[in-house]
Every structure is written in structure tokens, then in C-alpha cells.
Amino acid sequence: MQNGAPSSPVQYAPIDDHLAAELAKRFGPAFSRLDADLQTASEDASGLRRRPEAVLFAKSVEDIQEIVHLANLHEFAVTPRGAGTGLAGGALAEHGGVVVSLAGRNRILDVDPVNMLAVVEPGAVTGRIRKAARAKGLFYPPDPASLDKSTIGGNVATDAGGPACVKYGVTRDYVLGLEAVLPGGDLLRAGVATRKGVVGYDLTRLLTGSEGTLGIITKLILKLIPHPRAVRTALALFPDPGKAVAAVGAVMNSGVTPSCVELMDNRCLTLVAELLPFPLRGGQTSLLLVETDGDEASAESDMACVVAACTQMSAMEVLPAGDPTAREKMWEVRRQISTRIHDAAALYMSEDVAVPLAYIPELIASVQMLEREFGLTVYAFGHAGDGNIHLNIIAETLDPDTRERMDRLVERILNTVLNLNGTISGEHGLGIAKKRYAPLELSPASLTLQRGIKKLFDPNMILNPGKIFP
Amino acid sequence: MQNGAPSSPVQYAPIDDHLAAELAKRFGPAFSRLDADLQTASEDASGLRRRPEAVLFAKSVEDIQEIVHLANLHEFAVTPRGAGTGLAGGALAEHGGVVVSLAGRNRILDVDPVNMLAVVEPGAVTGRIRKAARAKGLFYPPDPASLDKSTIGGNVATDAGGPACVKYGVTRDYVLGLEAVLPGGDLLRAGVATRKGVVGYDLTRLLTGSEGTLGIITKLILKLIPHPRAVRTALALFPDPGKAVAAVGAVMNSGVTPSCVELMDNRCLTLVAELLPFPLRGGQTSLLLVETDGDEASAESDMACVVAACTQMSAMEVLPAGDPTAREKMWEVRRQISTRIHDAAALYMSEDVAVPLAYIPELIASVQMLEREFGLTVYAFGHAGDGNIHLNIIAETLDPDTRERMDRLVERILNTVLNLNGTISGEHGLGIAKKRYAPLELSPASLTLQRGIKKLFDPNMILNPGKIFP
Known part of the structure; x- marks a missing residue:
């Protein structure tokens, strides 16, 4: 394969005062080395931090073409950035250089x-x-x-x-x-x-x-x-997370396609107990938030199919949202979970695996075993209807031993997922955070081709270097 | 851009008796130079013919890996083939060599x-x-x-x-x-x-x-x-093709998504008159075949929206299919059109353009003008609901002048389509038949990248050469 081998790590030029002066002259105040701007650009939602050397607030396509041109000329790194909400560090300047903010190109x-x-x-x-x-x-x-x-x-x-x-x-x-x-x-x-x-x-x-x-x-x-004209929303309560995920397959196989099937396991629910429209009975209660949409009649009849599937699969109760306010409250529960897990933990890792529907119960059971083996806590929630479960691993302490245990647990989970014919990232991407796991899922032939594509597009490796590839 | 420039045309080795003996030894009777096999493999549904030198009926993945390996070693071309129903010559052996038939790998x-x-x-x-x-x-x-x-x-x-x-x-x-x-x-x-x-x-x-x-x-x-549980089918009759296509936008904007919106213009209908469930009144009558699906109630109510949109847009009549037999008859009309156009013409070219919905009427009007300008006949039918109209240009004679006029008409049509923000191929691909038009739609930067990708995957250019790129 031509161009297959990764080039040896590129040395990037620093944005020194001389280069910065040239860039400031070209771009004016759109080019910034202000601490506040560098600070903002050094973070995303992954918890990682990488401080760039400068930020360009792109005002035009020509600005972007020009910064890329200068990056090739001077060999500095360029990293595009939107709102910085990524969960894998994709918008962070792993090799310094200039972050190009697209936030102002927002028409x-x-x-x-x-x-x-x-x-x-x-x-x-x-x-x-x-x-x-x-x-x-x-x-x-x-x-x-x-x-x-x-x-x-x-x-x-x-x-x-x-x-x-x-x-x-x-x-x-x-x-x-x-x-x-x-x-x-x-x-x-x-x-x-x-x-x-x-x-x-x-x-x-x-x-x-x-x-x-x-x-x-x-x-x-x-x-x-x-736009669908009507939506129906309900919470289905199950006695434990295993029964909740067992119901996911039944819901998806009920002959209708719900417009969402979100899982919240018992651990997640304890964090949002006061927001729940029902009292938490017993420590294992787990939820599916389900929706159907379409016209009034089909949203209604599809929801009847979904409810029947949940009931068949040991739902203790199915609570419909009677009005938009009740629906909004149910979604608030779902939305708060991420934040609350984050707040509750000293150390926090978010995995984003997906497995075929039939294997979600096995995944959840394996994770429960691994939790005990590693003495760590895993919160499970997310898009169960497409097998995409967010596994959030937390620890109360930050010591090196805990971090190392967490790393080993993550690798065990990812291998479990791959053995279940799943993928290590359903929707967050690899970025910096997960690039080292790429070879678990991608074969050498695939990685070689992908590196070749990268090199074909970007021979000098100036664009967003240090991402995806281990 | 690295690897961007196309290499000078590769010289492919012929499958001479010596090489053929080696291949026959390796693959046994799966390797054929029988006239009947070469004949079959030399055609697809494009009307083009390219005779390969041999056919390998692949029995395993290893067979495929081996033929590809030998192709690199001996520098002959390999062309994969399924059922040969393609409309652009994609499965034809433009540079001779071995056609690899996948038809037997059909589990x-x-x-x-x-x-x-x-x-x-x-x-x-x-x-x-x-x-x-x-x-x-x-x-x-x-x-x-x-x-x-x-x-x-x-x-x-x-x-x-x-x-x-x-x-x-x-x-x-x-x-x-x-x-x-x-x-x-x-x-x-x-x-x-x-x-x-x-x-x-x-x-x-x-x-x-x-x-x-x-x-x-x-x-x-x-x-x-x-699988949707119910379907509704209807034929909407319009006084002329312009009114039929004007209705397409209204149907698609009626707030529901029909499961098909097929156009048949007046020219097409004359070819299938005896199959129609209504008498052809006047020479301009044109049809939309529309369907909706879902559960019984929504298929029905969606069809009501579609019918209302058609009526609003001057449909003379909307004929529902009362039962599966009536539905089957309506589809038979649609299916017969391609064959009958083909049979009716001495010379025949099939274009597969797509334009945004709002511009279909303008496309059809332009085509009508171009028909007159070039003295040729164009049949229009196909997937109007996504703007993908099959334009079939026919001539009664085969002389070089007619062919040349047809080529010029095609190029005018394709430029019209691109000016309407459309694409020159919605679903058939470029293959051999349309590769020369690729630069009308793709910029030099895009073509350079695409050639680079081809070269990255296939440095010796042994796989299906002579396709897509002009």
C-alpha cells in the first residue's frame, strides 16, 4: 500500500513572536493570543485540556484558506473548533499551533x-x-x-x-x-x-x-x-436494569419504530431522584423513556405497541406524559444525568459503546461483573434503542492506582463490546481520548488505508494532528 | 496534493495462453474462456459491449484474493460483476482481462x-x-x-x-x-x-x-x-407533463412523506396505452403514481393529503388502487416503460439526472425546448419525488449525424441540470457511459482527490480500470 505507513511524528513550528506578528498583521484582531481566548479554546467537554498558542476567529472562507496556507508554509498545526462541546478532545490543539474558531461563521x-x-x-x-x-x-x-x-x-x-x-x-x-x-x-x-x-x-x-x-x-x-405532527412520551419502570434492557429488544421488535428509547439505570436514577415523577421504590428500579411520533393516530397506536411490549417484558408501570409540561419534566430527568454524574465524581470517564440490540443485556451483565471485579462504579444510560449505551465510570479518588484500574476496566469493557459484535464509539468519536483504542476495532489493513487517506489530503499533517490515529 | 495526477494509461497484460493455463490450473473450471461466458460477461443494461478475455466464477473469498494477487503480479485488469443489470457499463471489462463473477456468492x-x-x-x-x-x-x-x-x-x-x-x-x-x-x-x-x-x-x-x-x-x-403494515396506491392524471411535475413539489410539501412519487409523461403513456386503467384523453395526459404506507390509518390519511395536493394542483382525476391486483397493474405500467422505450428506438440514451424539487418544472420545460431545437424525442419518467428524472432520448435512425446531435443534446441537458443545482447522475453512476461528463459536475480539486484515493487503494490500477474518471 502506498503512503500507508504513518510518517514519523511531525515537528510543529511554535507560534513565536515573529510569526504571531505576521499573523496579527494578516488577520487583525481576529487573531488572538489573549489568555482568555486561549483558556476557552483549551477545553471541551471531554475533561481534557490542551492549550493552543493562538486562536483565529475566522471571518471568511478566505481567512481559513489563508491560515491553512500559512500553516503549510511555516509548519504549524491548525485545529478547527465549533462550540467545544465534543466529548473526545477532537477540537483541542494536541500539537499547539492555531485553533480556528468557526463559531462566528454561524449564518x-x-x-x-x-x-x-x-x-x-x-x-x-x-x-x-x-x-x-x-x-x-x-x-x-x-x-x-x-x-x-x-x-x-x-x-x-x-x-x-x-x-x-x-x-x-x-x-x-x-x-x-x-x-x-x-x-x-x-x-x-x-x-x-x-x-x-x-x-x-x-x-x-x-x-x-x-x-x-x-x-x-x-x-x-x-x-x-x-415535521411530525404529534408525539407521545412515556416512562416505563422496570424492577432492575437487566429487565429494562431486556425490554429494549422487545420494544424495537414490536413492529413500530419508536422515535426514542432512552435507558436510565438504577444508579442514574438515584442522582435525579427528586426530579422523578414517581417515588423510587427499591434500589434497582430502572427506566426507559420512550417516544413515538407521526400523525395523532399513529403516534397513539405506535405508543400502544410500545407500551404492550414493555408490559409484556415485566414493566412495573408505564407513566404517559399527559401534556407538554409533563414531557419536558421527563426529558429534564434524562438531561440532568450527565451533569450530575460529572458533579458526583472526582474521576470520570465516559464511554460511548454500541452493541446489537440482542446483546445489550449481556453487556449490562458483564459491566456489573466488571464493576465488582475492579471496585469501581459504572452508570449506564443513553440511546438503548440503537444499542448505544453511555457507560460512565466514576471514582471517588484521583490517585494513580485508581486511574490505572479505571484504564484497565475501560479496556475490558471495550473488549467485551467488540466480542459482542459492537463498536467502541457510537457517536462521540475517537479524538484524543480514545485514539489509543482504535486498533482494538480497526484492522491493520483498515488503519493503513485511513492513514493513507489522511496523508493524501494533508501531506504536511498540519490539520488537526494527533487525532483518531494511535 | 500527493498522488493527485492520474498516471499515464496503464498497459494491461493480455490473458495469453500461457497465463490462461496458469489461471486454469489455479482455479479449475471456475476459470473460463468459453465463448458463451465471455459473451454474457460482455454486456450489461447500458447497451455498451466490452468483451473480457476470461471470466472467473468466484467460489470463495480466497479465489478473489488470489485473482487480485495475480492481477498485480501479471498486470492484467480485474472487473467485478454481479447480474450485469447496471446502466452505465460499470461491470464491463473496459481494459479486457478477467471479469470476476460474484453471482455464485449469493448466500x-x-x-x-x-x-x-x-x-x-x-x-x-x-x-x-x-x-x-x-x-x-x-x-x-x-x-x-x-x-x-x-x-x-x-x-x-x-x-x-x-x-x-x-x-x-x-x-x-x-x-x-x-x-x-x-x-x-x-x-x-x-x-x-x-x-x-x-x-x-x-x-x-x-x-x-x-x-x-x-x-x-x-x-x-x-x-x-x-415492514410497513399497509400501503395505499393511486394514479393521479394531469392534463400535461408540466402540470404533473408542478404537483410533485406540492405532494412532497403536503406535510407527509409519500413512499413513492413516480412520473410518467405523455410520451411514455402512449407506449403503454393498452395497459392503462383509463382511456388516454388527449395527447398530453401525464401521470403521477403515488403511494403512502405505514399502519392502516396513517397510510389512509397520508394518501388523503397526497390526493388533496394533486387535486389542488389541477389533477383531472385521482384513481385509487382498490386492491392488490389493481396496484400490481399500476406498477406494471411503470415497469413496462423502460422496456418499451428501448424497443421503440433505433438509438437510445438514458440519462439519470436529479434536480431540487422546485426546479423539476423548469427542467421539463427546458427539455421540451431542447427537443425541438435538436429534433429528437425525450421520454421523461421516474422518481419525481426526489427530483430524479430518467430522461430517455431516442432517435429513429442510427446515422453518425444523429448520434452527434444526440451527444450535443445530452451535454446541453446535463448543463441545464447543473445550472438548476442538480446532479448528472442520481442513481446509475458514471461507469464508462458517463465518465466523460464527470468534470462538468466535479471540480478539479475534487477529481484530484478522488484520483488520489483510487491510486492509494489500487497503486497498480488493476481493479475495474477505465471507470468514473474521464
């Missing part, structure tokens, strides 16, 4: 109700795009938990998922076309403005999920669909 | 109702997979017109579409994972067996739609969904 250029598509800049917040579509009767389904903050560019870069993806598919399924500045500085136009298109290789989807390593997205053409 | 290895996926070999006929899924209450939606003959491997290689794609998406949306023999001989495993997965670059979708130029698919993991 919704068009929401076209006839052609049912949106044209947006990468810094547009996903929630805003959803609202703009909704106002015209249309629906942009992908709904990562961060949607009120995260940008569409970041969503596309990580191929973000969310609860609605069990019915509607992931971000990738809604990207029809894109424009991106390639690492060499050329502007790439890929994809189409139509539902279909098969002209040449699928560069649109190659860039989608590439975590900002193959190009800096500057424009997106998104597919929209008619 | 449906698993249809898993719990995990809602199918695992299949590339030679499995798509219609068989759909039936096997249906038997377990599941649905594999992509439905190219050729589905009773075409293989899933070919469908994936071309990212095939079909009428149902307007609601359910294209083949790509149902490929979760795959295995493929790379041009270097390694077996690549890409993708997942879950609904989600974001580990590394999306090689699954890079191979999907790559027309057999990046790898020979040996196994596929397909996503299945619950």
Missing part, C-alpha cells in the same frame, strides 16, 4: 421549504437550525444532548447522534453536500442539493465523521423532512 | 429479526433479500427497477436508488458494514453491525457507490426496519 443561509433543505455555515448552533426548520414545518432530526450549544460543523465532524437517531438516523444521513477548505488550501465542493447523487466517490461522507482531520467545513447542505 | 447468511439486520454475500439478488426480510416482518427498502435480477453487491457498488427511496433513502443508508477484498489483496472489514458507529474514517460509505473501483465486496451487513 443559516437558507431554509428552503420547497426543496426541503437548509444551507448553513458550520458555526450555526444545531438547535437554532432545528428551530428555523420547525418554523417552516420541517424537521432536522439529529439531536445530540448538546444541541442548544453545539455547532452543526462539529456535529458533522463527529457524525453526532442523539435520541431521535433510533428512528431518523444520524447526522450523516442529513448531510447532502458540503464545502470545506482542504488542508492544502483548495476549496472542495462535495455532494449535491438533491436527495440522491452518485457522481464519483462519496467525499461528503468521507469528511463527515472525520473529526476535522481532512478539511475545515465552511458550508453545509442539510436534508430536512416534514 | 443470505442471516436475517436477524432481533437485531434487525441481514448479513449477505454480494451475489444475493436484492429481491430475494427483500423477501427473506419480509418473511420475518422486516423491510429492506431500496428497490431499483432491476431488483428481481440485480445483486446486492452491484446495488451497493452503484448506491442504487428506486421508487421507495423518496421516503426511505438509498442503498447507502442501509449498508452498516462490509467486507471487501482490496486491490492489493487484503481483506478489509469496515463499518459495524449496529445502527451507529464513528470509529475512524467512513470506509463503508467510501466503497459504497465507488462502482467496484476500490474493492471487491465479499460480504454486507444491511440495516432492516419494521
Whole structure:
């Protein structure tokens, strides 16, 4: 295979005073070395920190082409960044250099109700795009938990998922076309403005999920669909997490496709007990938050199928949301879990595995055994309907021994997942946080090809280096 | 860009008697130079002919790895082939060498109702997979017109579409994972067996739609969904093709997503007049064949929305299919059109353009003008609901002047499509037939990258050479 071997680690040039002066002259106040800006750009939602040497608040496509051009010339690293809500460190400057903030490139250029598509800049917040579509009767389904903050560019870069993806598919399924500045500085136009298109290789989807390593997205053409007219929401209570996950398969096999099937295990529920619309009876109670949508009649009849499946699978009770306020409260429970786990732990690792539906019970049982073996606590919640379970491992202390135990537990969990025919990341990506695990899932042939693609796009390895590949 | 420039045309070694003897020794009777086999392998549904020098009926993955290995060693071309139903010559041996038939690798290895996926070999006929899924209450939606003959491997290689794609998406949306023999001989495993997965670059979708130029698919993991329980079908009659296509936007914007919106213009209808369940009144009558599906209630209420939209947009009449037999008759009309156009013409070219919904009327009006300008006849039918219109240009004579006029008309049509923000191929691919038009749609930067990807995967250019790239 040509170009297969990774080049030896590139040495990146520092942004010294001389270079900084050149950049400041070129970009004016959009180029910053202010401590506050570097501080903000040094964090995302992964808990990792990497301080860049400078931040460029991109004002135009030309700015992006120019910084990439200068990076190739001077050999410094460039890392694109949206809202910094990523969970794997994908937007952090692993090798210093310049973070290019796309947050200011946030226009919704068009929401076209006839052609049912949106044209947006990468810094547009996903929630805003959803609202703009909704106002015209249309629906942009992908709904990562961060949607009120995260940008569409970041969503596309990580191929973000969310609860609605069990019915509607992931971000990738809604990207029809894109424009991106390639690492060499050329502007790439890929994809189409139509539902279909098969002209040449699928560069649109190659860039989608590439975590900002193959190009800096500057424009997106998104597919929209008619907004469902009605939704039904319910909480199904199960006596223990094993019974809750056993019901997931039955719900998904009930002949209808629910628009969300979210799991919250007993550990998660103890953290949000005061928010629950029922008293926590016994320590093992676990929940499925389920929704169906469509027109009034089908949302209702689909929910009847889902409820029947839950009841059949030993649900103790199914509580419907009687009105939008009750629905909002149920979602508040789900949304609070991440934050509360984070707050409760000294040390915290978030895994994002997915397994085929039939193997979720086995995964949960294995995790319970591993918890005991390693003396650590694992919270399980997330998008059970597509097998994508967020496993949050926490420890009360920060000592090296605990960290090492946690690392070993993570590796055991990931191997378990792969033995169950699953994937080590359903929707967060590898970034910095998980790149060392890539070889567990990807074969040498696959990694060689992927490194070759990276080198083809970015011969000088200036764009978002240090990500994905171990 | 590294590897960007196309290498000078490769000289391929002939399969001479010496080499043929070596291959026959290695593969036994699976290796054929029989005239009948070469004849069959020299055709597809494009009308083009390219005679290979030999055919290998692959019996195993190892066979495929071995032929690829020998092709690199001896520098002959290898072209993968399913059922030969492609419309762009993608499975034809443009540079001679060995056609590798996957038709015998046709097992449906698993249809898993719990995990809602199918695992299949590339030679499995798509219609068989759909039936096997249906038997377990599941649905594999992509439905190219050729589905009773075409293989899933070919469908994936071309990212095939079909009428149902307007609601359910294209083949790509149902490929979760795959295995493929790379041009270097390694077996690549890409993708997942879950609904989600974001580990590394999306090689699954890079191979999907790559027309057999990046790898020979040996196994596929397909996503299945619950089978809709009910369907409603109707024919909407319009006084002329312009009014029919004007209604498409209204139907798609009616707030529901129909499961098919197929156009048949007045020219097409004259060819199938005796099959129509109504008398052809006037020469301009044009049809939309529409369907809705879901549960009984929503299929019914969605159809009511679609009918209302058609009536609003000057439909003269909407004829519902009262029973499965009536439905079957309506589909027979649609299916016969391709064949009858083909039979009616001395010279025949099939275009497969797609434009955003709002521009279909403009496309049809432009085509009508161009027909007059060039003195040629264009039949328009196909998947209007996603803007994907098959334009079939015919001539009664075969002389060089007519062919040249036809070529010029095609180029004018394709430029019109691109000016309307469309694509020159919605679902058939470029293959040999349309590769010369690739630069109309793809920028130099894009073509350079794509050629680089091809060279990275296939440094000796042995796999399916002469396709996609001009």
C-alpha cells in the first residue's frame, strides 16, 4: 500500500513572536493570543485540556484558506473548533499551533421549504437550525444532548447522534453536500442539493465523521423532512436494569419504530431522584423513556405497541406524559444525568459503546461483573434503542492506582463490546481520548488505508494532528 | 496534493495462453474462456459491449484474493460483476482481462429479526433479500427497477436508488458494514453491525457507490426496519407533463412523506396505452403514481393529503388502487416503460439526472425546448419525488449525424441540470457511459482527490480500470 505507513511524528513550528506578528498583521484582531481566548479554546467537554498558542476567529472562507496556507508554509498545526462541546478532545490543539474558531461563521443561509433543505455555515448552533426548520414545518432530526450549544460543523465532524437517531438516523444521513477548505488550501465542493447523487466517490461522507482531520467545513447542505405532527412520551419502570434492557429488544421488535428509547439505570436514577415523577421504590428500579411520533393516530397506536411490549417484558408501570409540561419534566430527568454524574465524581470517564440490540443485556451483565471485579462504579444510560449505551465510570479518588484500574476496566469493557459484535464509539468519536483504542476495532489493513487517506489530503499533517490515529 | 495526477494509461497484460493455463490450473473450471461466458460477461443494461478475455466464477473469498494477487503480479485488469443489470457499463471489462463473477456468492447468511439486520454475500439478488426480510416482518427498502435480477453487491457498488427511496433513502443508508477484498489483496472489514458507529474514517460509505473501483465486496451487513403494515396506491392524471411535475413539489410539501412519487409523461403513456386503467384523453395526459404506507390509518390519511395536493394542483382525476391486483397493474405500467422505450428506438440514451424539487418544472420545460431545437424525442419518467428524472432520448435512425446531435443534446441537458443545482447522475453512476461528463459536475480539486484515493487503494490500477474518471 502506498503512503500507508504513518510518517514519523511531525515537528510543529511554535507560534513565536515573529510569526504571531505576521499573523496579527494578516488577520487583525481576529487573531488572538489573549489568555482568555486561549483558556476557552483549551477545553471541551471531554475533561481534557490542551492549550493552543493562538486562536483565529475566522471571518471568511478566505481567512481559513489563508491560515491553512500559512500553516503549510511555516509548519504549524491548525485545529478547527465549533462550540467545544465534543466529548473526545477532537477540537483541542494536541500539537499547539492555531485553533480556528468557526463559531462566528454561524449564518443559516437558507431554509428552503420547497426543496426541503437548509444551507448553513458550520458555526450555526444545531438547535437554532432545528428551530428555523420547525418554523417552516420541517424537521432536522439529529439531536445530540448538546444541541442548544453545539455547532452543526462539529456535529458533522463527529457524525453526532442523539435520541431521535433510533428512528431518523444520524447526522450523516442529513448531510447532502458540503464545502470545506482542504488542508492544502483548495476549496472542495462535495455532494449535491438533491436527495440522491452518485457522481464519483462519496467525499461528503468521507469528511463527515472525520473529526476535522481532512478539511475545515465552511458550508453545509442539510436534508430536512416534514415535521411530525404529534408525539407521545412515556416512562416505563422496570424492577432492575437487566429487565429494562431486556425490554429494549422487545420494544424495537414490536413492529413500530419508536422515535426514542432512552435507558436510565438504577444508579442514574438515584442522582435525579427528586426530579422523578414517581417515588423510587427499591434500589434497582430502572427506566426507559420512550417516544413515538407521526400523525395523532399513529403516534397513539405506535405508543400502544410500545407500551404492550414493555408490559409484556415485566414493566412495573408505564407513566404517559399527559401534556407538554409533563414531557419536558421527563426529558429534564434524562438531561440532568450527565451533569450530575460529572458533579458526583472526582474521576470520570465516559464511554460511548454500541452493541446489537440482542446483546445489550449481556453487556449490562458483564459491566456489573466488571464493576465488582475492579471496585469501581459504572452508570449506564443513553440511546438503548440503537444499542448505544453511555457507560460512565466514576471514582471517588484521583490517585494513580485508581486511574490505572479505571484504564484497565475501560479496556475490558471495550473488549467485551467488540466480542459482542459492537463498536467502541457510537457517536462521540475517537479524538484524543480514545485514539489509543482504535486498533482494538480497526484492522491493520483498515488503519493503513485511513492513514493513507489522511496523508493524501494533508501531506504536511498540519490539520488537526494527533487525532483518531494511535 | 500527493498522488493527485492520474498516471499515464496503464498497459494491461493480455490473458495469453500461457497465463490462461496458469489461471486454469489455479482455479479449475471456475476459470473460463468459453465463448458463451465471455459473451454474457460482455454486456450489461447500458447497451455498451466490452468483451473480457476470461471470466472467473468466484467460489470463495480466497479465489478473489488470489485473482487480485495475480492481477498485480501479471498486470492484467480485474472487473467485478454481479447480474450485469447496471446502466452505465460499470461491470464491463473496459481494459479486457478477467471479469470476476460474484453471482455464485449469493448466500443470505442471516436475517436477524432481533437485531434487525441481514448479513449477505454480494451475489444475493436484492429481491430475494427483500423477501427473506419480509418473511420475518422486516423491510429492506431500496428497490431499483432491476431488483428481481440485480445483486446486492452491484446495488451497493452503484448506491442504487428506486421508487421507495423518496421516503426511505438509498442503498447507502442501509449498508452498516462490509467486507471487501482490496486491490492489493487484503481483506478489509469496515463499518459495524449496529445502527451507529464513528470509529475512524467512513470506509463503508467510501466503497459504497465507488462502482467496484476500490474493492471487491465479499460480504454486507444491511440495516432492516419494521415492514410497513399497509400501503395505499393511486394514479393521479394531469392534463400535461408540466402540470404533473408542478404537483410533485406540492405532494412532497403536503406535510407527509409519500413512499413513492413516480412520473410518467405523455410520451411514455402512449407506449403503454393498452395497459392503462383509463382511456388516454388527449395527447398530453401525464401521470403521477403515488403511494403512502405505514399502519392502516396513517397510510389512509397520508394518501388523503397526497390526493388533496394533486387535486389542488389541477389533477383531472385521482384513481385509487382498490386492491392488490389493481396496484400490481399500476406498477406494471411503470415497469413496462423502460422496456418499451428501448424497443421503440433505433438509438437510445438514458440519462439519470436529479434536480431540487422546485426546479423539476423548469427542467421539463427546458427539455421540451431542447427537443425541438435538436429534433429528437425525450421520454421523461421516474422518481419525481426526489427530483430524479430518467430522461430517455431516442432517435429513429442510427446515422453518425444523429448520434452527434444526440451527444450535443445530452451535454446541453446535463448543463441545464447543473445550472438548476442538480446532479448528472442520481442513481446509475458514471461507469464508462458517463465518465466523460464527470468534470462538468466535479471540480478539479475534487477529481484530484478522488484520483488520489483510487491510486492509494489500487497503486497498480488493476481493479475495474477505465471507470468514473474521464
